[in-house]
Amino acid sequence: MYVVAEKDIAGLMTPEAAFEAIEAVFASMARRQAYNFPVVREAIGHADALYGFKGGFDGAGLALGLKAGGYWPHNQERGLINHQSTVFLFDPDSGRVSAAVGGNLLTALRTAAASAVSIKYLAPKGAKVLGMIGAGHQSAFQMRAAARVHPFEKVIGWNPHPEMLGRLSDTAAELGLPFEAVELERLGEEADVIISITSSFGPLLMDDHVKGPTHIAAMGTDTKGKQELDPGLVARARLFTDEIAQSVSIGEYQHAVAQGLITQDRIGELGAVVTGDDAGRGDAEVTIFDGTGVGLQDLAVAAKVVELAKQKGIAQQVEV
Ligand code: NAD
Numbered sequence: 001m002y003v004v005a006e007k008d009i010a011g012l013m014t015p016e017a018a019f020e021a022i023e024a025v026f027a028s029m030a031r032r033q034a035y036n037f038p039v040v041r042e043a044i045g046h047a048d049a050l051y052g053f054k055g056g057f058d059g060a061g062l063a064l065g066l067k068a069g070g071y072w073p074h075n076q077e078r079g080l081i082n083h084q085s086t087v088f089l090f091d092p093d094s095g096r097v098s099a100a101v102g103g104n105l106l107t108a109l110r111t112a113a114a115s116a117v118s119i120k121y122l123a124p125k126g127a128k129v130l131g132m133i134g135a136g137h138q139s140a141f142q143m144r145a146a147a148r149v150h151p152f153e154k155v156i157g158w159n160p161h162p163e164m165l166g167r168l169s170d171t172a173a174e175l176g177l178p179f180e181a182v183e184l185e186r187l188g189e190e191a192d193v194i195i196s197i198t199s200s201f202g203p204l205l206m207d208d209h210v211k212g213p214t215h216i217a218a219m220g221t222d223t224k225g226k227q228e229l230d231p232g233l234v235a236r237a238r239l240f241t242d243e244i245a246q247s248v249s250i251g252e253y254q255h256a257v258a259q260g261l262i263t264q265d266r267i268g269e270l271g272a273v274v275t276g277d278d279a280g281r282g283d284a285e286v287t288i289f290d291g292t293g294v295g296l297q298d299l300a301v302a303a304k305v306v307e308l309a310k311q312k313g314i315a316q317q318v319e320v
Pocket residue numbers: 107111133134135136137138139159160161164197198199200201219220221222291292293294
């Protein structure tokens with residue numbers, strides 16, 4: 001099997017390669033050539049950790065495997081990052097393990113790529129202003145990936161912890177874009193595209209904040225109980241997601257469904273927009289992409305990184 005170390009991923013994987021891998025796997029999911037396995041996520045009763053697996057099989061890209069990992073809240077005290085994961089790939093013809101790949105940077109890149117795919121296909125025509133809700137680790141990745149697929153002219157941002165906003169202004173400066181910190185009311189009114197990426201357990205962006213044609217990539221909600229959007233806003237938008245089953249159970253749409261404001265048949269797959277089977281934005285004023293994060297995304301970027309590591313001769317080969 002091949003081993004690609006976490007430290008080597010930054011030199012191998014590019015946001016462009018991540019974008020292509022995620023766009024392709026969303027299309028495979030919509031064509032029913034790829035499917036995700038049920039997610040396992042457990043509080044293990046040790047070190048306050050949450051641990052689990054996300055896996056799947058992509059019959060088009062021939063990627064079989066899983067990402068194992070989770071969240072260790074005390075890691076920072078030991079100089080490690082709190083989110084830890086590793087992707088394992090298997091040969092779909094023989095079942096033999098074929099690769100182990102560091103999953104931390106890949107998770108950030110694949111999550112950013114997902115919102116970027118949604119922006120490419122769903123942003124309102126002539127969108128100029130990008131609104132960022134959230135200023136944590138992921139926010140910089142999301143902003144860079146968004147700027148790569150659309151020529152934004154300005155970034156505005158809000159975060160529940162204002163002391164973290166420096167990350168957004170630094171990232172905008174790196175992209176050569178002006179940045180302004182604003183209240184949520186102004187963000188909803190002025191932004192043409194909004195990315196939310198927080199750990200919120202209650203609605204932040206309200207229905208009456210959002211004015212005019214807008215696309216919202218809701219990326220923070222990946223667990224039961226988390227929430228970033230007002231269910232009333234969800235109810236009036238045209239809805240898309242990576243995987244419908246996840247969006248109504250652990251994604252942003254869980255709340256609007258629970259309140260009886262929407263039913264599952266209102267939700268489309270972003271992959272079907274990529275393949276052209278869904279018209280996408282159409283005449284909708286507001287579109288939402290609920291990016292819940294699926295195992296197939298992890299497999300897609302991991303398979304790409306193994307290919308790149310082999311090409312560059314830096315994949316270590318070991319016998320198991
Ligand atoms: P982080 O810990 O670096 O940043 C957390 C962000 O959430 C900050 O903006 C912080 O101000 C805000 N926040 C913290 N507690 C909050 C609360 N109680 N209410 C409202 N906001 C709060 O985390 P990150 O790595 O930037 O990830 C952000 C979120 O995205 C997390 O919830 C994470 O689980 C989620 N995530 C989703 C995917 C996906 O595929 N959908 C992938 C990776 C991360």
